[in-house]
Amino acid sequence: MNGPVAGAVNGGDIAIEVEGLRKSFGTHVVVNDLTMQVKKGQIYGFLGPNGSGKTTTIRMLCGLLTPDAGRGTCLGYDILTQAREIRSHVGYMTQRFSLYADLSVRENLEFVARLYGVPQPEKAAGAAIKRLGLEGRGKQLAGELSGGWKQRLALGACILPSPQLLLLDEPTAGVDPQARREFWAEIHALAAEGLTVLVSTHYMDEAERCHEIAYIAYGHLLAQGKVADVIAQSGLTTVTVEAHGDTDSAPAMAALARELEALPGIDMVAPFGTRLHISGRDPDALKAALGPYKARGDLTFTDDAPTLEDVFIDLMSRSKDNMK
Structure with missing residues (x-):
């Protein structure tokens, strides 16, 4: 390393700082010139279209994949030369449930605890069961759990070895709203205890639960920061239109949208x-574009604030798909 990444704050407050990361597979550039910083205890959200490089980025940041170019540190370790040390402090929860379906909840947790050399594995498994509200389900086979309970079990397995960094790859896909809310409450509790969390998601409400977010499209980092800042920096002006009478039918509104x-x-x-x-x-x-429409009696226009979804739709519309 040739000194800290430009713009870094006190090293004791930073979990990840990288500069100029690049990764290609064959002739396809998946991540191009990525520079970013993640503070300790922060929940950092990655958003972007499928194939945009989110997962590749997360894996490079955490020593799970070696970049072709660039430099940086994760948890104080060099991402190029100390990947093994980084991985020993990382918990990784994938979208697909990856524990043993034919073992019980407790058996899965005890197995993971023993695998990672956690002291007193039975006690550690019991503590995880209590923390994540799995009491009464310890003897239930993991394969019989609903999506929300499987999610809790997977999270419990990830935090058993007491990682400093947690990776969540679209962790709540297919989970009901109440389970998602409870999951995020636990993630915020873990972050408050000092755990740093990187999460990829397609849900805008989940993005708004993150301390900071980054929008990645086809290998390029297009926006990053606090949600309010990303919205403000978009430069978007938003107006809402509502129709009355015959114009409020679905076909009429669809036609109006195409016209606008x-x-x-x-x-x-x-x-x-x-x-x-x-x-x-x-x-x-x-x-000027909306002027003629505002004179119509069947349409009501209201000045509105752009939403995070407005910003991401706009960013995506201006991004070039490098897979084509």
Whole structure:
């Protein structure tokens, strides 16, 4: 290493700092010139379309994959030369349930505890069961659990070895809203205890639960920071339109959306229930485009704040798919 990454704050507060990371598979560049920083105890969210490089990025940041170029540290270790040390402090929870379906909840946890050399594995498994609300299910086969309970069990297995860094790859896909809420409450509790969490997700409400987020599209980091800052930096002006009378039918609203999308000054139109969110990066051009429609009695326009989803739809529309 040739000194700290530019812009780094006190090294004791930083879990990950990297600069200029690049990764290719064959001739395909998956991650290109990535520079970022993650603080200890932070929940850092990765968002972006499928195939955008999110998982590759997370694996490089944590020593699970070696970058072709760039430099950085994770948990104080060099990501290029000390990957083994990094991996020994990382818990990785994949989208697919990967524990033993024919073992009970307790047997799975005790097995993981023994595998990682956790002292008093039976006691450690019992503590994990209590912490994650799995009491009464210790003897139940893991394969018989619902998606939400499997998720809790997988999280319990990940934190048994007391990692300093937790990787979550779309952990709540297919899980009901209540289970997702409970899962995130536990993640915030773990972060408050000092655990750093990297999570990839497609859910906007989950992104808003992160302390900071990064939007990656086809190998390029397009936005990062606190959710409010990412929205403010988007430069989007958003207006909501609601129709009345015959115009509020689904076919009429779909036709209106297509008509608006074709106008100069309108960069994005997205349906939200019975309304349309209309956004543009040039406020004057957006106002001019909507002027004739505001005179119509069957449409009501309301100035609105852009949502995180508005921002990501706009970012994705301007990103070039490098898989094509």
